Amino acid sequence: MSVLWMHGHWPILSVLIFLPLAGAFVLPLLRGDGQVKLWTLAVTLITALLSILLYTGFDASTASFQFAENLPWIPPLKINYALGVDGISLLLILLTTFLTPLCVLCSWRAIGSRVKEFMACILIMETSMLGVFMALDFVLFYIFWEAMLIPMFLLIGIWGGPRKIYASVKFFLYTLAGSVLLPVAVIALYLHSPGQTFSIPALMSQPYSATLQCWVFLAFFVAFAIKVPMFPFHTWLPAAHVEAPTAGSVLLASVLLKMGAYGFLRFCLPMTPLGVAAFGPYVLALSIAGIVYGGFTALAQSDMKRLVAYSSVAHMGFVTLGIFVLNVSGLEGAILQMINHGITTGALFLCVGMIYERTHSRELAKATGIGKIMPIYVTGLTVFGLSSLAFPGTNSFVGEFLVLVGGFRYSSILGLLAIPGVVLSAAYMYRMLQRIIWGGTDNPDTSYLRDLNWREILTLAPLLALVIWIGFAPAPFMNLIHVSVQRLLEQFQAGLVI
Amino acid sequence: MSSPVETPLLLLAVLAPLAGAIMVMLSGRRPNLRESCSFIAAAVTFGTVVSLVKPVLAGQKLACHICTLLPGVSVTLRADAFSMVFALVASFLWIVTVFYSMGYMRSLHEHAQTRFNACFALALFGAVGCAFADNLFTLYLFYEIVSVSTYPLVAHHQDAEGYEGGRKYLTYLTATAKGLVLPAIVLTYVVCGTLDFSDNIRTGIFPSDAGRLLVTVTYAFLILGFAKNGLMPFHNWLPGAMVAPTPVSALLHAVAVVKVGVFSTTRVMLFVFGVDKMAAFNLGIPTAYFVSFTILAASLIALSKDNLKARLAYSTVSQLSYVILGVALLTPAGIEGGIVHIANHAFSKITLFFCAGAIYVASHRKNISDMKGLGRVMPWTFAAFAVASLGMIGVPPVGGFVSKWFLLIGAIDARQIGIVVVLLVSTMLNIAYFAPVVYSAFFGKPDDGHAYDGVKEAAPAVLAPLLITAALSVAVGVYPDFFINLIKGVFT
Numbered sequence: 001m002s003v004l005w006m007h008g009h010w011p012i013l014s015v016l017i018f019l020p021l022a023g024a025f026v027l028p029l030l031r032g033d034g035q036v037k038l039w040t041l042a043v044t045l046i047t048a049l050l051s052i053l054l055y056t057g058f059d060a061s062t063a064s065f066q067f068a069e070n071l072p073w074i075p076p077l078k079i080n081y082a083l084g085v086d087g088i089s090l091l092l093i094l095l096t097t098f099l100t101p102l103c104v105l106c107s108w109r110a111i112g113s114r115v116k117e118f119m120a121c122i123l124i125m126e127t128s129m130l131g132v133f134m135a136l137d138f139v140l141f142y143i144f145w146e147a148m149l150i151p152m153f154l155l156i157g158i159w160g161g162p163r164k165i166y167a168s169v170k171f172f173l174y175t176l177a178g179s180v181l182l183p184v185a186v187i188a189l190y191l192h193s194p195g196q197t198f199s200i201p202a203l204m205s206q207p208y209s210a211t212l213q214c215w216v217f218l219a220f221f222v223a224f225a226i227k228v229p230m231f232p233f234h235t236w237l238p239a240a241h242v243e244a245p246t247a248g249s250v251l252l253a254s255v256l257l258k259m260g261a262y263g264f265l266r267f268c269l270p271m272t273p274l275g276v277a278a279f280g281p282y283v284l285a286l287s288i289a290g291i292v293y294g295g296f297t298a299l300a301q302s303d304m305k306r307l308v309a310y311s312s313v314a315h316m317g318f319v320t321l322g323i324f325v326l327n328v329s330g331l332e333g334a335i336l337q338m339i340n341h342g343i344t345t346g347a348l349f350l351c352v353g354m355i356y357e358r359t360h361s362r363e364l365a366k367a368t369g370i371g372k373i374m375p376i377y378v379t380g381l382t383v384f385g386l387s388s389l390a391f392p393g394t395n396s397f398v399g400e401f402l403v404l405v406g407g408f409r410y411s412s413i414l415g416l417l418a419i420p421g422v423v424l425s426a427a428y429m430y431r432m433l434q435r436i437i438w439g440g441t442d443n444p445d446t447s448y449l450r451d452l453n454w455r456e457i458l459t460l461a462p463l464l465a466l467v468i469w470i471g472f473a474p475a476p477f478m479n480l481i482h483v484s485v486q487r488l489l490e491q492f493q494a495g496l497v498i
Numbered sequence: 499m500s501s502p503v504e505t506p507l508l509l510l511a512v513l514a515p516l517a518g519a520i521m522v523m524l525s526g527r528r529p530n531l532r533e534s535c536s537f538i539a540a541a542v543t544f545g546t547v548v549s550l551v552k553p554v555l556a557g558q559k560l561a562c563h564i565c566t567l568l569p570g571v572s573v574t575l576r577a578d579a580f581s582m583v584f585a586l587v588a589s590f591l592w593i594v595t596v597f598y599s600m601g602y603m604r605s606l607h608e609h610a611q612t613r614f615n616a617c618f619a620l621a622l623f624g625a626v627g628c629a630f631a632d633n634l635f636t637l638y639l640f641y642e643i644v645s646v647s648t649y650p651l652v653a654h655h656q657d658a659e660g661y662e663g664g665r666k667y668l669t670y671l672t673a674t675a676k677g678l679v680l681p682a683i684v685l686t687y688v689v690c691g692t693l694d695f696s697d698n699i700r701t702g703i704f705p706s707d708a709g710r711l712l713v714t715v716t717y718a719f720l721i722l723g724f725a726k727n728g729l730m731p732f733h734n735w736l737p738g739a740m741v742a743p744t745p746v747s748a749l750l751h752a753v754a755v756v757k758v759g760v761f762s763t764t765r766v767m768l769f770v771f772g773v774d775k776m777a778a779f780n781l782g783i784p785t786a787y788f789v790s791f792t793i794l795a796a797s798l799i800a801l802s803k804d805n806l807k808a809r810l811a812y813s814t815v816s817q818l819s820y821v822i823l824g825v826a827l828l829t830p831a832g833i834e835g836g837i838v839h840i841a842n843h844a845f846s847k848i849t850l851f852f853c854a855g856a857i858y859v860a861s862h863r864k865n866i867s868d869m870k871g872l873g874r875v876m877p878w879t880f881a882a883f884a885v886a887s888l889g890m891i892g893v894p895p896v897g898g899f900v901s902k903w904f905l906l907i908g909a910i911d912a913r914q915i916g917i918v919v920v921l922l923v924s925t926m927l928n929i930a931y932f933a934p935v936v937y938s939a940f941f942g943k944p945d946d947g948h949a950y951d952g953v954k955e956a957a958p959a960v961l962a963p964l965l966i967t968a969a970l971s972v973a974v975g976v977y978p979d980f981f982i983n984l985i986k987g988v989f990t
Contacts, residue, residue: 392638401571404680405687408681412712419680422676422680423673427669438656441661472564472567473567474567478568
């Protein structure tokens, strides 16, 4: 186990996790909404800048956990405060730290009441999201995993739309129900591991019995599938997305959904390989169903936010498809697609939010034919829309291409089954773009709309740059994950032999 | 073949139209400056392409690597003999069309001319990019750019008809590109590990032990998926796209967009599958017969159309398949005939569309039955129309004759009498739907004696381009050597 740890550095991971939380504790001392917003922006920006050190200091040639910290926490139960980063979690951490300042920026005007509490929720969210991706101890992971629910519940329930209570309760119940079995699975693994440990790296590659692996996999699956969300566990998602404030939708889509997929990668593949092998084909079938179902449902939406929400179901179907084809292309594509979905769907939610701030409606019909009045806005929207439908030269193309390559390597039939989803994504995205930019012959009067201001342009610009960057030169990102993915596959295949 | 020579000129040729589009958008409020930007972009593009002719004729392969996405997947440009034919034609005709569309759009006081010109330049950006693509990914990238950037041109009028045409356009082109081309690209990558085109037309990139079914499916997906080639059953977007202003129909739906389709198709046939493998897997001749159906059926439909642009559209559907037919014969003459038809058809068909636009500008007439005797008021326009029709039919000395000559030799070389019959029947049909238009324009009598009072030839900016392209379609028939010599480079 010791080879997995690297020592001799300052605790950068702890700093990243607790900086936002510390920032939240300062908020009550501040006066005036302006100060609160500036302070939150500063804290999140510093966190983002600090996280660049992870990128520059990361050694892409090894699959072991880096920047690791390991302190005894509750010794009698062998629970440790253990953190670490590998190629699978690094990009998700960077995504989180970079999106949070954008969430602050997009809430600048949209949130008018209880600004202090809102910003506190955002900061606490950031702490728990980063904790989930960095935790290397199961108990610590579970604490962060559950801690995330509360600020998200508040974000939807307090600052949400008309049906916020319904949506927040549904969100809470679904995710809580999914999480019920998670500790059961964790304790089962703990009891059956040779050294009785909660250490995530130590629990990998243990010779658990096939029966245990299958049960544990199913328990994990319920928790993670709801979080992803996979069809048919997705019904909380549209409600939560539609009612959440823009910042909530962005965090939900870009980061929270990734935790389910992250769970599959971090726990299911290395710890329960026999379970994965046994149930994998069914998960693939659900992924395909999700891709096609999400596509068709998105095609039928007249509410922009619902449309983007259902497109998420389809996109996350590609992620789980890539994971469970269990080859390098599929896994790399899935991880890249997680990042891409975070960038693109996050940006689309920001775009929808910008329209909502102006028209106070999310109906497509209320914002048709605005291409001439808001040229900057529709230019951005077009790029993100094209990215969402995996236009070549955008980030999603690379991810989707890799997932499809993985799918076709698994079986040509499986690859072909995913293709209708690809076509559908073009159908619903082009439909939305056509409506918003052009409309029809009887467009509503939208002459009162203003184009984007500098703050809004600044919110979208970094995401736009990432769309193009990953679209044409994904190597800096792919290099980070390559070794970790290979190591993960080795662990998985070694587990099958036992 | 010698190893490729890196040259930034290729990048310039591709980026000039993009820069043109941006400049057009920035200079939107000043129409003369805006049109000058279009012209400069077109001239720079054409000039750059011309400067590449000499090295390519000398047997060099030029390349320009831009970025790598994944191992075997990159954005790379190449200029070889095949790409030069298409790039030269498209970029030259763009210059002519800039003037024509200026005359046309201003005469009709069309709206949103800035958007129109910008999208036009973007479409050319895509077309030139396709011409110079060095691998399937680059080709697909620019192919999709063409689809997206031409939607605003098709839906230009923003009326119910325009939106309907645009919807059909995007539906057909996107569904085939995503539903057929993308899986075929993925399959190619899975089997070959790369998407780069081969550097000769013989070997292709598929390994010899690739499964027959897999290769055939990939091939069929690619041939049908590049639906801009107008192959039936995915041809219906093209007649639908005729709602666009005529300059769009002329340059894009007779030259740039549809030629992107046939160019991509033939590029894939020759440089992904290769002549040897197509022969080994018996893909060539079945393709020739498959496209023969489109050649004949589209001609029959053209006969039934009274709307001039619709008749021209179906004529295009039919003629595009000549290109694929020639290459599918897999004989040197067939391939030469197919490729040279990209150029010959372009000059003649753009003339025909320019004429249709000139007639509309001058007399607001769209239907052939309303044009009886119109040739006497617009003699130059209809003379050009007649010359271009002869090219479509394949009468010497117009360019179309050269194509048909090579195609017939190619069919005989391949010992396919059926294809010879198809070519002859199709020629008859060409006569049947073009001759009456010319005949009734010059010798017919209008139903109303005063129908053409006040009608005269269209403005010089509209008339001059069509005379130039008509003259050129004769020139490529009288001096076919330039393109034929260029195409010979494909075989080295």
